[in-house]
Amino acid sequence: MKRLPTAYLLFFALVMPIWLIYMITQNGFSFYNDHWAAPVTMFFGSFVAGATSEGGGAVAFPVFTLLLKLPPPVARNFSFAIQSIGMTSASLLIISLKIPVDWRAIRTVTIGGIPGLLFGAFFVVPLISGPMTKIFFVSLWLSFAFALYLANRKTDRVTTNGLGPLKVVDLVRIVGFGFVGGVITAIFGDGINIFTFCLFTLYYSTSEKVATPTSIIIMTIHTIVGFLLHVFVLHDFQPMTFQYWMCAIPVAILMAPLGAYIINFLTREAIAKFLYITTVVQYIGALIALRPPTVVVLISFGTVVGGFLFFWWLSTIRSGPSPKPSAYVPLNS
Template identity: 30%
Template sequence: MRASLLWVWLCWLAVFYGAWLLLVVGLDLWSLVREHWPMALSMAIGSYAAGSTPMGGGTVGFPVLVLLFDMPASLGRDFSFAVQSIGMVSASIFILCRRQALAWSMLRGALIGSLATIPLGILFFAPIVPELWVKLVFAVLWGSFGIFHLYRLNEITALERAGDGRCPRDFRVGLLSGAVAGFSAVSVTGVGIDMVIYTALVVLSRVDLKVAIPTSVVIMACGSLIGVAVKSLSGDWQPGVFGNWLAAAPVVALGAPLGVFVVGLIGRRSTLLAVAVLCVGQFAWICVAEREALGGAGLLVALMAVGACLLAFERLRRVGLRMAEGGREHSEGLFSRAGRSAIGRNTAKIRPDAL
């Protein structure tokens, strides 16, 4: 990393920790921080996963609050917005300072799409979704994501394409994916757009994880900031968010960038494998914990939803393989035509009397 860029991230940390200390000391909130120390401990793991995988910090914060502490799903969503606005933003600044490669075309499209739909989803869609279905949406999305990674891990980690920063198709895919995920997933659970964009990049565009994961981190940071802005302007934060955020924020500000840095040294395979197992585990946990409310029919619907997500992943994978094969054939065709043209030009230069 260039020292001239590192100072930007260090300044961000200095500003954040100064503001946090001023808030805690000035308002005498140490007791509130101590009261919520379990969340800080949980987010030490969650923030590392947020920086090193396509899962936002809310992917850990949501089930911890909702499943372990038996809090409302709406609190898990609001906490996801709040904690990711520090952790994912810190990781994004770190990524940009390191000048890591990003899929800019899809990132721009996703940002525009989510900017339009996340506020609409928070204000009009999330309030009408029952708490139980919020939990199931989260469980199904990440459970199917984990299963897909478990049996396609070798293929995903072998991808090497850097991506095209000016690809119109990637922009359109990002625009549509960001709009749909922002309205249906982010507004309800606080996470999801990172997973959707990562999946589009890896499965459809066949992009290297070194590009896809940082891109997913940046788009989730933007989505979280949008969520925080909407919740703050509407004054609709759930009680309990502030205390949990106050305890976890100083941890995630360093934890997420640490994940970005460490995974570059140890590789992503083992981290992705561990997180995939956790994603499947939380799906099973929610199904068991809510078995009475779900009943047999609800459980069947959840399993069918996971199956539908896996079919969608596989469909996207086949489309991505066909597009990649078509691109190779196009390149080979251009090369062959260029070669034939060069041979023709060289042949034309040979004088008949020289034969």
């Protein structure tokens, strides 16, 4: 007998009636006249969020800032808001269907990630300009795509289905990556998922099939914290962002879990190729849309090269013998 995604179905049954009542009583369907681009964007973005280590913000942020010319704070807050629906849906589907994840990795990353998110929101975000935020986002992920591509070209690359035995230094490393990823997430509304995905796949040789759903749950936890932070603490959740959010909720709640379901049937090589394509398209699109001045282009190339060297170094410094494939980490571990 096939397992039903009970947790996801309950979430769907809770969210959609509330959304429908609001849209009917508050004339919310009129939002679509000006904000139709949000559901169109998230039709693809939410699928990417559920199917890869990139959150929905990885699509929403560049589209909103580069094509729709919206300020980065609006795009960031929208990313938090829509991921609170889409990635929560995907995570509940993953848990309900018992798709293998590494819960130890999730717990350890969160220890560093939430403090990093708070630190970034209060002390880093105010220092970064709009244009640099946009170009840094796409440059960093392009560098990761290059490193993952080269790592996967190794015919002798062996992957595992979990982090394996961890020493104290490993825990410190994972917490540190979580902190940095939290800071990145505070800037873009997305990032800790793919940043820790880099660590899991390149350093710990975790299979993309396990690292992907693991990173989705990691991003879900941090996107909910980020969403609540901006709504109830920073009080900077803009009315425009709210209207975009309302327009995209039905799409996100369906497409993100669909992506999470489909990805369970793909090979890790197919998942990696999908990541290559999305990051390259994002970067080219950013250069075309922004047409940045020479100095920004140089900074972008420097970020790509520096990030690539870091991620490539990460994939080569793992000491000891090649890891042996192991059983999936149980959900209750």
